[in-house]
Amino acid sequence: GNSVTQMEGPVTLSEEAFLTINCTYTATGYPSLFWYVQYPGEGLQLLLKATKADDKGSNKGFEATYRKETTSFHLEKGSVQVSDSAVYFCALIPSNDYKLSFGAGTTVTVRA
């Protein structure tokens, strides 16, 4: 079946530190890959996406590259801010399906 595995948190960083959250997936075919972010008390917001191998998604200083050879979609940001404190979810949609499969989520806390 389809599944997403992301690194467990929580992750605590200082402001301006480098952030990376690992995500690997299992899926048939060529899924679309996503990172969603959830702030306290809110729903999910799409952070970035990639639809085919070697695509790089980017938004708000975050980046992730679709690596088919390693079935990975790691999220990175070079310099985090306190406002980046949130829960981050890696997700996929298979090419023949309509539902998102999510990873367990990684809680990130950035301290000033």
Next chain:
Amino acid sequence: KAGVTQTPRYLIKTRGQQVTLSCSPISGHRSVSWYQQTPGQGLQFLFEYFSETQRNKGNFPGRFSGRQFSNSRSEMNVSTLELGDSALYLCASSLDGTETGYGYTFGSGTRLTVV
């Protein structure tokens, strides 16, 4: 444009009761999906509707049901509530659900507490 609207934001119900949650998608979006989020199980897919038809269903008991109206608004119903149904229920909409990488737009969710 307006985002995905879920009502109510918070609900407290008693075991054995039933509940109906509502979701209004982004104007023009015809696909609506529902997800349950709990600390223990994470985000789990409930069902997806497109043009009033359920196209996909997750592994939830029959107490969980949904429907979609001609204006694309959707409701989900949970009957005979159990304590374990306490969760954040998220609705997401997309143009047509055939993902070409646009992703779904999520609402803020309905927080259901069963006591």
